Amino acid sequence: VHINNVNEMDYESFIEVFGNVIEHCSLCAAAVWRYRPFKDVRQVHEEICKFVDELPEAGREGILRSHPDLAGRLAGLGLLTDESKREQAAAGLGHLTPEEIARIQEMNAQYRKQFGFPFVICARQNKKEAILEGLKTRIKNSPQAELAKGIAEVKKICYLRLLDIVEHEGIESRL
Amino acid sequence: VHINNVNEMDYESFIEVFGNVIEHCSLCAAAVWRYRPFKDVRQVHEEICKFVDELPEAGREGILRSHPDLAGRLAGLGLLTDESKREQAAAGLGHLTPEEIARIQEMNAQYRKQFGFPFVICARQNKKEAILEGLKTRIKNSPQAELAKGIAEVKKICYLRLLDIVEHEGIESRL
Incomplete structure (x- = not known):
């Protein structure tokens, strides 16, 4: 849709369209609704990022x-959101050997145990080798560093989801 | 469930059970997960309230x-969450005359236009007369006062939803 149409949406339509640009956190879209009219898709993204940064x-x-989790239980059960399903497929996670799946799930479990949150990476900008490598190296980081790194990845995921929704001729598709 | 069982839940179960204690804002439950183990249901509520207060x-x-909206479009279409459905019914909003529905919807629309958010009141602690009265008087408040008032009502709604979920012998059911 064109940004002008976004600015004309009523609240319910806005949440229906943008509610999952931050996975399962429609509160983020609900919060930035106050900043309409938006100049372009970048501004939508900037307001969401600002909101996320100001959260406790x-x-x-x-x-x-x-x-x-990437290649996790929900993926195996087909219970991912449509967005996550597409993104994990784009990273090649739909074609893993059983051994690779077991390896990723084991590392995900370790990561989650260590940090109290799952390993998050922008799957569309990383193929499966990069994801495995990321799991191996990032698990050595401090909790503070991983919280910051994970949130940076969330923002990239959000930007690509926004570009899927809003027309963006002339706007950089890479952050 | 007993608070001990709550403390033993894995994250997915926790969100399944508590994800909607703040309507459509599972991020609130996701945020307070870090404060386990909880002493009792009051502490769950306090952590959620603290998180809400610290939001931008x-x-x-x-x-x-x-x-x-109370008695709004979603109610008419049967599209409310289970929790909202029960609460609106408890307030007697399931037995309104067409005239009462029209009146509430008109006042809701005015309120929403004025403040940029809907009129929120704890329906289980207010019958339809009190709700209509609330709409009439609260619309005269400042935006700041209504934001604070609405959030105070959200916290009451949240507490009653928590009491529906967690065993609470010996704990005040009124805030």
């Missing part, structure tokens, strides 16, 4: 926790 | 916006 730390952790 | 103002507005 527990809220940023909550955002990470709202994300599914 | 846009976030508190977003919480109000995530609530449905």
